[in-house]
Amino acid sequence: MNIFQVALIQPLTNGLILFYNLTFQNMGLAIIAFSLFLRFVLNPLTAPYMASMKKIKEVEPLVAKLKLKYKEDKKGLMTAQTELYKQRGINPSAGCLPYILQIVILIALFNVFTQVLSQNGDAISKLNSMLYAPLKFAENVTLNTRFLYMDVRLPDVFNVSGIPFPIPGPILILAGLLQFLSAKMMQPMVKKEEKIAKDTKGGADDMAVAMQSSMIYTFPAMTILFGIKFPSGLALYWLLFSVFQMYQQYKSSGWGGLAPFVKRLGLIQLKP
Template identity: 60%
Template sequence: MNIFTIILTQPLTNGLILFYKIFGQNIGLAIVFFSIALRFALLPLTKPYMESMKKMKEHAPQIEKLKRKHKDDKKKLMQAQAEFYKQKGINPGAGCLPYLLQIVVLFALFGVFSNVLSGNGDLAARVNNLLYPPLKLAQDATVNTKFLYMDITKPDVIRLEGLPIPLPGPVLILAALTQVISAKIMSPHIEKQKKAAKKTKEVADDFQTAMQSSMVYTFPLITIFAGMNFASGLALYWVTFSLFQTIQQYKSSGWGGATPWVRRLQTLVKTP
């Protein structure tokens, strides 16, 4: 086995099979609780980013003052911001490592799910070489791939007569929506940054703000298009992982950049 398999694919496979055995060989429940456990395992890496975002939200007025003060001098603005972040213990780059790690884990999960969720049901032959001795399966072990309305070995799509392409299914749509909400919460200053960027002469501000805005929707769209071609077990992982990420972010920093959406929703609900 290569180093990637030993460090990531093998432990993740064993984790999934452990939950599979705990929950009475229900692979759907195994994926849900495995996703929750994985989210908690990554919490030590994501917590610093959430705390940093909370501090940035608290100190947003001071940051805006710095931008107005140095709006004509990009270099001084960067120096002033760096000094301010240092004084307040804010690390703007704290979110890079968690995101990179999540991408690496996601690639490993493609391998895990392709092994465990292959459609022929011959589970033991595919995964026993990756399992630690206490978790090895009987040679005739098979897996029940039905969960809710889905066969989780197949993409979560809806095929309608007359339509040349399938439509994303409910779990896949929910996975994308939770990612949008999560990304929106994690970008609490985008609207303020847009206003500040218009006041500066540097195009870098506009580019950075545009990138932050686009990322809110880029990953959810990738999720939908990728999910329409992979086993729906992966979509089940996405929706569970993203939902708990959203809950953790809300507890840490409130609604963040999603606040305008929440206010509009509250207004609509109150309107007779």
């Protein structure tokens, strides 16, 4: 085994199987429980990021003024903005590590589902090669990979006669929807930057704003498009990830871009 397998894939595989044994040998429940455990472990690491995002939101009006003041002096703007962040104790890069780690974990989980929990006849042998001694299965064991309507080893899709492409299933659609809602909660920051970008020459701000705005739609679309090919267990994990992401965003910045919609539902009262 290579270092990636030893450091990530093997521990994640053993963790998943441990929760499989603790959740009545149901792989779907194991994925849910294991996802909650991973979020609990990673949550302290995301605290610096959320604190930094909250501070950045608080100084947005000051940053907007700096962009107007230095709209023809990119170097001066960078220096002034860096100094402002330093004075307010803001580290824009804080919390990058846990989010990079989450992507690495997602890649590792993809390997777990595609390589270890395969449908091949030697699935248990491959799985046992990754498991620590106390968790190894007997060779004649069959894993319970059914959860609700799906097999977590297979994509969450439906094939309809007459339609040349697979239709995304409910879990996959919900994961993409929650990704979209989470991105919308961050949209006010994007909207405030758009006017400043238009007033700032050089195109740098316009590019940053365009990238932020496009992420609102590209991430959910990528979730669904990739999910059509990936095991539904990953879609289930990503769904739970999106729920926690929305919760953390709400704690940091409130409803954000979702506030008008939530108001129309009568769930909150917005201040004039």
